[in-house]
Amino acid sequence: MVTNLRTAEWYSGDDRNAYIHRAWMRRGVPASAFDGRPQIAIANTASDLTPCNAHLTEVAQSVKNGIYEAGGVPLELPVVSLGETQVRPTAMLWRNMAAMATEEMLRANPIDGVVLLGGCDKTIPSLLMAAASVDLPAVVVPGGPMLTGHFRGEALGCGTDVWRLSEEVRGGTLSQEDFMKSESSMIRSKGHCNTMGTASSMALVAEALGTVIPGLAGTPAPDARLLEAAHETGRLAVQLVADDRRPSTFLTKANFHNAIVALAAIGGSTNAVVHLLAIAGRLGIDLTIDDFDRIGAEVPLLVNLQPSGKYLMDDLQRAGGFLAVLREVRDLLDPTALTITGRPLVDHLDNARIWDRDVITPRDAPLQPAAGISVLRGSLAPGGAIIKPSAASPHLLKHRGRAVVFDSIEDFRARIDDPDLEIDETSIMVLRGCGPKGYPGMPEVSNMPLPKKLLERGVRDMVRVCDGRMSGTAYGTVVLHVTPEAAAGGPLSVVQTGDWITLDVRNRRLDLDVSDEEFSARRPNEATLEGFAAPRRGWERLYVDHVLQADQGADLDFLVGASGSKVSRESH
Template sequence: MSRSVEFYGGEDRNAYIHRAWMRRGVPDHAFDGRPNIAIANTASDLSPCNTHLDEVAQSVKNGVYEAGGVPHNLPMVSLGETTMRTTAMLWRNMAAMAAEELLRANPVDGVVLLGGCDKTIPALLMAAASVGIPAIVIPGGPMLNGTFRGRPLGCGTDVWRLSEEVRAGGLSNREFRATESSMIRSRGHCNTMGTASTMAFMAEALGMTLPGIAGTPASDSRLLERSHATGRRIVELVHGGVTPADIMTKEAFHNAIVALAAVGGSTNAVVHLLAIAGRLGVDLSVDDFDRIGGGVPLLVNLQPAGQHLMEDMFRAGGFLAVLREVRGLLVEAPPTVAGRSLLDELEDWEIWDSDVIRSADAPLQRDAGIAVLRGNLAPAGAIIKPAAATPGLLTHTGRAVVFDSVEDMRARIDDPDLDVDADSVLVLRGCGPRGYPGMPEVANMPLPRKVLERGVRDMVRICDGRMSGTAYGTVVLHVAPEAAAGGTLALVEDGDLIELDVAARSLTLHVSDDELAARTVAARLQDAYAAPTRGWEQLYIDHVQQADAGADLDFLVGATGPGVMRESH
């Protein structure tokens, strides 16, 4: 018996109530056992990257109806990375929990997941994994390329670059302001290889989208065409009883990690993939990203690691053309939601512009995988994206310049008396899952003005928070345990020597164990930690895991299943 029939079937009072209140334009045959499909829709005017998803939802509805199903728009918590304070990551787990509970509580047999901005696809996949009903993802797609004075503007990436030029005195505030409407010129999420683009590709690599849809620009009519096809396909998945656990196996996560390196994807994918795997019971660790991604070449010449933008990548052949070049590193996984294996889907895809998508024989970089660092400063690991770093800084030793919070950093970073030079290592702490909370995207902290004015554009930076997938630089992030969880990061003092050696996968604080044991956490740091007394923030801090475990809530790990809730009428 389908889940919807458990709600609608029968002649008792409860079945009457369920049917009667749904008869607002829904035909009588909607209750006869045909698949009822939820369209988990994260459209919101306050999530700018997702504003077009209502139009996408309509195409999905058409496809569901055509295949004999009954579609239902189901609005979801929508997280806009650019507008929410403190950080959208604080609410990823809340959005996942809300989606999970709504899907379990309602009379639906399958779900189409509509996401765009960074946290929406991960949250929806976490929810679908926990509920275990048939599901399929539609990524909302990137915005069109922006240009300013004849050169392309990368959404996000050029914000970091241009803002530093303003601080260095090379660009006026008037000119900086003039780039705004040029950079954001259409619907869709960031057009660089930021977290939104990355997670769209991760969804496809995991097998959760129709082939070739990830990376389709939001304004491209082919997105609506493929959304219609997705509506048809989810009905077939319900009839076949195919669930996310059938598709997102350990092998599928292996392929996603290979894909992450090949496209030069966001470091945020690490915490998201770990969280999704945790919901499924898949044994995935942060070390798998180094083990599997090590030696994978970077093939996509996109900002922030390269030059071009997402519209160019789509034109040049798209995501599956990239995967075809590294198919020897992929493993056989279960069929995707389309019914064929990922490897089988690669045969028909080609590269049409070798400057945008390189061949495996001529990559941008030979080894582009995310590196996992360990040492006394990060016993549970920290990560760095070498593809976005300055090669000469991947082995570096420097004096620590320590900031105890985002506010402390902003107050002092441009102080002319700050004791800093180009060789210093900037340390920002109190920004982990518990400390801020939510791991804000602040790890790529701005460089001190006095250093910028000397022409320096990169320094080693270390943080227990995250950075935007659109950002770049030699940034060590996701340090675990974080300072607020008792990590060594809380004991670093100005002037301590810190050694980064990416080739050796090490991050070392050159302070003896005895000296560290004698140190105490500064009161100013403890005072900066989040200290909520109620609400979601309190629940989050009490239960959030560390970055190396995906920063999910400990009581949400694992799946509960699709069981229908108890009747209350």
Template sequence: MAGSRSAQWYAGNDRNGYIHRAWMRRGLPSDAFDGRPHIAIANTASDLTPCNMHLNEVAEHVKRGMWEAGGVPLNLPVVSLGETNVRPTAMLWRNMAAMAIEEMLRANPIDGVVLLGGCDKTIPALLMAAASVDLPAVVVPGGPMLTGHFRGAALGCGTDVWKLSEEVRAGTLSGEEFLRSESSMIRSKGHCNTMGTASTMGLLAEVLGMTLPGLAGTPAPDSRLLEGAHETGRLIVGMIAAERRPSTVLTRGSFLNAIVALAALGGSTNAVVHLLAIAGRLGVELTQDDFDRIGSGVPLLVDLQPAGRHLMDDLYRAGGLHAVLHQVRDLLDPKAITVTGRPLVDQFQNVTIHDPEVIRTRDEPLQQDAGIAVLYGNLAPDGAVIKPAAASPHLLKHRGPAVVFDSVEDLHARIDDVDVTPDSVLILRGCGPKGYPGMPEVSNMPLPPKLLAQGVRDMVRICDGRMSGTAYGTVVLHVAPEAAAGGPLGLVRTGDMIILDVENRRLDVDVPAEELAAREPSPEMTAAFARPERGWQRLYVETVRQADTGADLDFLVGSSGDHVARESH
């Protein structure tokens, strides 16, 4: 063990070495402290994070691989965030989870870590923590659930919740039938089966180089996930020997590869804030504009909800991530490596598309230009994003009067009887990182019932919050600066004309600059801003950055590297 990080706890015959070894023996083999690497399994399994419930089983297979390769596995339960349960929004605690995981990795006698995540915020938080500590690290994504069915049709969890609930509001589906679909929506263990944030971040973890090649996207109930977990346990032992750390894998080229993949997959807009935050932890140069510059000309190749028809287990049987990446291989950085030490582009030399209805070829894409578009204008001086692949083409160039809501509560109170037409632009503010706090997934506002009854299923919607990766529609989100940070979204009034021009990357309110500057923020809006007095929420509101930089805390940006906590015994 001489020279290893864990040896700083376990080596030597003094009292401190004795204490550390004695308390950790508890059944370990006699040679556990004689050179074997000690490896944490940062495990986000939790009964309250339903998408991650199965990760204890995955951890057992990771352990088998570690033992086989000569490592000592150590289960390390870490903060787990369940997107469907925690209030007010899981994003409020992404940075807290990352900080807590970082501190536990740094404080404990470990030489490397396997990161087990699934639900939306868990993989980003794990990668942010690993990037900050910079110990050898590898991700095992928990994988998507299998497809459930209702009335003979496949259900996309999340996406079909939005669709079915709108049908109830429109009066075309009974409340009883809606509730009947509930037991069909979640068929198995695993995270959402649409190309939502969980699927997106699991796949992008592999594109970033941080998983065993070929593992991302494996359905949670598939035995090949456990096989890959076992192999990952063996892999991390070799990574420690080679001193292959996140800083050697997560380069600028890796992040640009992730942007290409995000567009080709039709992935979640949430990937923008997560990738920016991970890059920020490493000090890798990455900006919001890179997503538009690199991704906007990339074709959409995957026909998955919410941008298409199919679901994640369809993607896996059709050839998976590697079949998609093979189609855009010429757009990928050939120097970016994976945790194996080999270039990403060398991992998918001989792959086949098994179902061209699910994965399209480069010559016959679903859309020619599908990446995230970044908009600027007097309504978004620091930018806003839109996902054209999930929007209605006829609304991507639009002019219409604003209908303004000052808070989520105001939206819920008035949306059913608000004065609105199909040309109206719904604006919801006070939902950014500081304002809510936590930047909730509320940007895909429900449509007014009277428009639903007319057959309207999409409108232009603008918000300083986020949107579920499973959601769809012509939604402009992540508006920066947010209203709570003094952004001009807080000055818009109902009736102002809003101009959206995605082709020219513009988002404006048609109000003279002098008039806009003279306006005061709405008192109803400012009264609804978060004003926490204590605890994590106060720290968060006081230090969180804006969406255009990843919404991390200002004092966590930049990698602090590996150092050992001071001895206290």
């Protein structure tokens, strides 16, 4: 039995309100369920329309068993689920809504703690944002990656090989028929993308952050050990309530330091930047994009996974798993950062080992010596922009080229394969109107497909600049999250085709070579302005009016910070 439970405000006593609360929840439940037993919600993002999370109901049952075993009462709570591949126009438009809805339901309901079940890209970030804001004891169970599919004897990386194969079709080196045949081989099992995309990155980063039982993240969805760990997480959730271990009691900037180191070592998704910034904002932790460069830029890349390498997530698991990666960079981790277990992250690394050094490279022979995310600034990105060097072409990391500008993603799609488009491999492709406000929702369009005429000549990478995001499964020399975005009046809004742009990653610069006088005289053209979102009602209107820029996590301005678990008014 646990004393001082939050749910006692609903269930204790003999007045009319307590009677109603208990009576409606009885339905076969014994009276002892309301007498000192922690009520643990299972925030479940399972949905048939979120295929990566569809198996989480099975995982939830194992969590329930663990909660029961530890003396708690499990209560499954379906929450907003966002399927990255299904939701239009972009799942990122609703990440903040999902976080807000989950926060409100956790606060409004009689629960003492929560287990967060997520998998697909936006689900773990939204759940962690909610948990940070409501500040109840909370622990994450990542749903896990799918097993590797094969086509004609070759492993297929979910997402990464979609981009690669589709470009080969456009370049004339793969037939449309063969491309379509590979479709049924791409998704072999339940689980999220098997590359080091955003889903895998956020699962591992959540563990590095301290919100997952160490050793769990990265376990494939069909692996029986996922259910075993889910059971143990249910047991832990009950203990978290007894110990009053809430996000605010152990998450500090040291935890985010470790998350940034981990992100670099695994070659993780650039999307983790906006998600970590948003989670930190909910906790009141002063995290900036410059911290990602300062802490992570010189961290070696140790994980040989697509899109930065060649293997896939179930290879990472058999090679030693995430803890083996962290053990190699142990000296770079902050030893003070605690985990959900109550112990420091570094205390969980002693027994980790690398079993396949081609998948997880040792520290003294890294895949790349310095591969963390780089933050660029300059006249084209005064608020900052980011690039993932590990996924870029080394020869393009310093480049000066003529801009070819697209005013919207629709404009891009209409003109990119026009044989008369004046563009070559030295050009820099610029796409605007894709930021948080402009689209709205900051879609994953920054890794623009290359012009068909250049693909046919064998060109496979060019410098691309955009105020939107890029899929974690994508690759290429892509500068993204340009801040301020075009729709917020950033310099990107007045770039013109023919302008010269200089990219210098080593010196962290992104500059537009236009005189100050000419630049200040320019105004956005009509096509640019017409491309910006102008919603009249609903969530999109609320989002555009209140969303922050990418360098602040693209959260809504009125959601930054925590509100705690106290309900503002009692029921009557």
